[in-house]
Amino acid sequence: MGPLGGAVRPGRFFGVYLLYCLNPRHRGRVYVGFTVNPARRVQQHNGGRKKGGAWRTSGRGPWEMVLLVHGFPSAVAALRFEWAWQHPGASRRLAHVGRRVRGEAAFAFHLRVLAAMLRAPPWARLPLTLRWLCPDFCRDLCPPPPPHMPLAFGPLPASRARKDDGEPATDRGSQDQCTLCALALQDEEGPLRCPHPGCVLRAHVICLAEEFLQAEPGQLVPLEGQCPRCKNSLLWGDLLSLCQMGSKEDNDDSDFEEGHWTDLLEM
Template structure:
C-alpha cells in the first residue's frame, strides 16, 4: 500500500477483508487474513504490534505488507463471515470442496488466493457486489478461477473508496406500491428520481429478481428503477442513496 493512500473513515460504510504477507526473512511467506474498516490504519497497527492494536498472530514477526483487500460488503457481519471462512476453509461447510491441504510447491500466499477465488464463485458471496483491490503491484497474480463478471478487480495503485453513510428523513406512513401493505415500522426503498412511491426492501428485491428471471434467489445482483430505468449493482444501489433505506415512523 502506498504511503499516499488515504485512510478510510469510521464514518463510512467501508468493510474490507484483507490479506497480509510477511516481509521478514525469518517468517517470509507467512500470511494473515483479517477484517478492517480502515486498511491504512490497520496495517500500521499490525506492524507496530499488539501494543498498538495489532493481532497476536502477526506480533513479533517484523513487518507485513497488505497485499489486497476485498471490499463492498453490505455490512460488517457479512464481511466478518467472509473473513472467518477464508481463515478456516476446512471448517466452512460452503468450502467443503476445497482441498484440505496446499498443493505441492504451493505457497501460503498462493493457497490463500486459491481459496479466495473459490469463495468469490461460491454462494452466497458470488452474488455480492464485491471489489478485489490489489494494493502492491509486486504481489499481483491472476486468480485460479475468475470471479463473476459483476465483480471488479482493481490492479492500479489508487486510493481505497469510501462509502458515505446517507439516509433520507423518515417518510410519512403509507403503503408499499408493490404489495399495497402498510410501510409503518419497516424498512423501505425510495429511488431518488421520485417517480415511484416507496416499497418494502423485500418487495423491491423480489421485483428485481423477477425481472432477472431469478425468483428462487433472495438477493438480486442488479437493482432497476421501474420509473427512470437506472440500473446499478444491488449493494451500491442500497449504499449510494439511489435507493434509500429508511425507517418509517408514524406520527404520535
C-alpha cells in the same frame, strides 16, 4: 435482518483483507483478517499487540495489506467470510477445495481458496469488490470472480458527500419518502439512489431488493435490476458502493480479532 445475519447497514464498511509479510526472516507469511478501517488496521498490525495488532502478526512485521474484499452487507457476513478463508478445510462450503500442496506458497494457496469462495454460495451472490492495494502483488484468480464483482486497484477512495445530479426541483418534496413504498426514509437506513443524472429514485434497501428480485424468485440477494424510475440497468453492488461512499458516518468500531466468533460463524 440481512440474508446472512445481522442488520444490513449499507452506510458502513466491512472488509476482509490479506496481509503479506515483508520481513526477510518471515517473508511470504500471510494473514487474513476483518476490518472496518483498513488504513488503521494495517497500522495496528505493524504496531504490535500493544497497538491492537493480532498475536500472529506481532513482532513479524512490516506487513503490507495487499488485497481487500469489501461490499459485505453486514459484519457477520464479513466475519463468516474471514473464518472460511482462514479455515477452508473446516468449511463445509469449501469441501471441494484441495489442501495446500507441497511447494505451494501460502500467498498462492490463499488466492486459490479466495477464487473458489467467490464462486461458491452464499458469497457468489454478494455485491463484493476485489481490490488490489499493491499492484506488485496483483494476480489473476482462477476461476475469475463472477461478472458482477468488479476488480479495483489502489487505495479506497475518500468518502465524498452525496450530490443530487440534475434533480428536478418539483421532486424535492418527495426526498424523504421511498419511491417504491411511499413511506418515510430514515437517515440510518441509508436510502439507495439511482446514479443516473436526472433520476430521482430514493428507496429503502429492502424495497429495491424486492423489486429487483421479482425476476429471480427464491434468491435472497439481487445482482442487478432495472431502475423503476429511469429504466436504466443497475448493478446492486454499485448501488451499495455509492451509498457507502456517501455516508458521513464514522467507522470507529474496534476491529474483531482472530479467533472471535469461531463457533458462531462456523459454516
